[in-house]
Amino acid sequence: MNAQIIGQMAVSGALMGLVYALIAYGFQLTFATSKSINFGQGELVMISAFFSLTLTNLGFPYWAMVPGGLLFGALMGLVVERAGVRLALEQKSEGWILLSIIIGLFFFSAAENIWGRDDRPFPTPISADPIHILGVDVTRLELSVAVGVFAIMGLIELFKRRTLLGKAFEAVSADRDAAELMGISSTRTVMLSYGLSGSVAALAGILVSPITTVGPTMASALILKAFSVAVVAGLDSGFGVVLVGMFLGALESLASFYLGSGWREAPGLILLILALALRPNGVFGKATIRKV
């Protein structure tokens, strides 16, 4: 076993890890504004990928398909917010956990029946030929994942820092009630966050599909790892999810190499339970102060 293979495995694993990071980032967006996350986010990734595949099959070019897919993801995110989250948040109950799972299940079943149960290839203009960088082989496809992930996270962070609406978003995250007093509607901000989160999920689907193929179960493994990343990194650090995502991707790529491919999921799950035991607020998270 030489360093080169290990390096190669780690790099391609880390690039895949960026997809987990991207989905986890979607959790952070909604958690910031509403302290809730969509437990059916994996199904959003999946149906958005299917929708984008349909767009491609209808003859839309790649550059038109991507925004179309993102828009669809945003719409579905809004559906989750309206049908699953808003009522529970108004009642201050945790019913949203169950409801978002249920809506995900519905999406899953719909996708199964509309698009079929089989895995299908996802055509892309980006080539899968490897290029040699710093001693390891990376495909353009894998690089496109990195570019896409950093581009959308960068854009959203820019939006949050540079526009007034983005600052309002941050204000709601910091103090919902005080933001309301400034005339910022927290309901609309939560909607915005679910829309953005849906788009992020859609992009994750579009980026990962050419590598993994599209099918109803394509996101079931992805989403578990995204959950792990979100919890391990904490639900409030964008920088943290990227780091933890890449680390986890590399780790599991090595685990499947040494222990067998069935154990691929194990590092993420073990990392998660360890993190919960040692640092419940996440490695990059902030501790909360209890009030009475």
Added chain:
Amino acid sequence: MLQVEDLHAGYGASEVLTGTTLTVKQGTLVALIGANGAGKTTTMRAISGGIKPSRGKVILDGQEVQGLDASRIASLGLAHSPEGRKVFGPLSVEDNLLLGAYSRLPRFFGYHAQAKPDLDRVYDLFPRLRDRARQSAGTLSGGEQQMLAIGRALMARPKVMLLDEPSMGLAPVIVQEVFRTIRRLKEEGITLLLVEQFAKSALEVADYAYVMERGRIAVEGTPAELGRNERVLAAYLG
């Protein structure tokens, strides 16, 4: 400018406000005093929409606003500087101020230029905030945060400003500074409703005052009148 009629509100099953009625005339400073738990802060929250009143009216500049969302009431011209200041800790001082004017600024770009005159006005009022414009609000001292909270409310160019316990948790020297600021706001003609635990200081700056007991107004009058009221003297000024 602001009228509250027979307001009932509470949390869950327990009703804290049991029929509060008060009026704030344009350009005046009205103080609301009373013991802890008498319902002062609840009154403020019921006016600004933080909790929904179960009965009664809130009339802002001739328009009934009870039952509307807090964000809607704010955009109609009511600024509420809440108890405990509640500045947006992770955001910079300047961003906090800009968000104060949220309802009348463009959402994406060009908001800074449009808010410039108001920013300058607040910075002139509180020069220390100008020095710390880029600093995150959470790192300010308690007194500075209070200045920021007041400045943020001012940014909205409000018709009425609610100030809830601006002196809470501040050292006496700073409290005096806060009261000097309130006096200046009053001189600028801002309509103010002030909740304050330092009853005496509040009465010194107020044009009119209400004393709350058990969720309703027990006594009202000019500070001079209240100063002659035996009960008020014993309960709140002793």
Added chain:
Amino acid sequence: MKRILLLRGAELIVFAFLATIPLLVVNPYALGLLTLLAIYGILLIGLDVTVGYLGQVNLAHVAFLGLGAYAAGLVVTKLGMGMVPALLAAALVGLVLGGLLALPALRLEGPQFALATLSFAALSTTALNELEALTGGAQGLSLSRPPILGHTLTPPLFYWLCMVLLALVWMLMRNLLASQWGRAFEALRDSPIATDAMGVGTYKHKVAAFALGSSLGGLAGGLYAFNFQYLQPQSFTYDLMIILLLGVVLGGRKSLWGAFVGATVIVLLPNLLSNRLLFQIFSGLGFAGALAAGVQGLMKKSTRPFQALAPVVAMGLLVVGGLFVENTEDWRKAIFALMLFSVVVGLPEGIMGFLALFLAKLFRVPHAPLPEPADLDTMLPIRPADGSALLVLADLKRYFGGVKAVDGLSMTVRAGTIHGLIGPNGSGKSTVVNVISGLYTPTAGTMQLRGVTLPIGSLYSVAQAGVARTFQNLQLFGELTALENVLVALKGVYRNPLPMVLLGLARREERTAQAQALALLELIGLREQALVKAKDLTYGAQRFLEIARALARKPDLLILDEPAAGLAHPDVLQQIEFIQRIHQRGITIILIEHHMDVVSELCDTVTVLDGGRIIAEGTPDEVKRHPKVVEAYLGQPPQPELPGGAEPLPA
């Protein structure tokens, strides 16, 4: 008594009926369904412990079903042992692994907890799949039903075994839930902070409850293994978990009957989906029900429009879909989703919750009579007020970031006194109390109670050490009655070990406990309202009840955090009288108060705080005259006159 008879009667009838079925009907298919009903009944009772009683979304229960099933299967196939050890092993696996998962996971709340359990479930599926040498991996594991005491278990015999176990689990759970444990579960959902502060131990109870529920999952798994005699990892996946949640929520949370109803639904569901006509009838009924409930809700304005309309839309989709879709099996997940959605949104209390409300109106059965109150002098003997130093704080500090909430506070509270703590809002009074009572860890400084260092940073340990407190913002257990609120906190009565409780042999101490709790309620004038839910009491009564609950700890030191806040004047007078009564029993009290008159009336010593430091200390009269106190309360050096030229203020 009548109510108990009614409930027990219903249970007896149902179980007797279920037991006789195999004698009357010999349809093997129906018997199979009934066996499954018993297994799912046990499984859902276990799930209800976390989902219902702890109020947490638990996605790991299906994993315990699977782990229990494999444990039983392996005990039989690899170790060659019989059915009894196999079932015990299944339950044990659930108990141990449940406890191990709960230890870290139950430090979390809400979404993080759900995520942790979800991950555990995924991890267990991975393990079952990958440990091929043991489990046979995806190939599955075949086993046969070993005989019990030489008897081969025919389907009716196995059915009876399952039913007996269900009845047993039912009985044990009923006893447990009616005991101090069940009350603790209820309490910790309403206010975990108060549960800890009453010395009950939120975390301990949560972990125990989760482990218990998981062991029932394991037991059900064992029966599952012997029922199907073939196990595959993919039988225990997320899909089944969702169906189980559907069962608990639809049946009705926090109810044994609810679990039973839920199990019935789960068992019948596959048949419902395979028969088109049945499905259409069922969805039509569902739609009509949702419509009726929705319209009624909208008319009464008791529900939000969304809550009334969403189930109608969901059920409508089911009806319309049923007309167009060729094979309902294909859409089974969507159908589950729509049903579950309608129930969670429109009928959050479930079928039994709804029925219970309805039945309660029909049968108004009085509560069993309460015992006479205990003698206060024996349960709360008067302590000597010797004036020795009870609580000593030395240079106590607590900073929040840069804010020095408490900044070097040294204070001695003497036994048998009422020690007042006053100061303006934000002066640090509440923080001091929160540090003493263990909610916050001090940044620096020491605290000693009777010369022994007080535990820090744990409400529970401090409560155990003999300190009880009330809360400025009430932290009552709203869903419990006034009596139960006091019972939860009651110290020194409940001594019987868990097995006795489970077998229902702890009735006598329950009577003693009730008598003591009533005595405390009488002390604060709430004896008549003992059976009223705390959330339905008047605000004043709630404040009084908090004090009675704290007294149930029989504390050395009682901390009252603004007990008169928000009280009307007559209630304030009452409150003063109650506090004096408590004081007469020799209990040391720290009183945080804003009302100067309350403080003057009650306190022996007063400490005045400002900006986290002591600015004055002495008798009430001394501190009232202290210039710094006057300044702190008035914000400015006293001026001779008010603007209106009134008399000088009495300082």
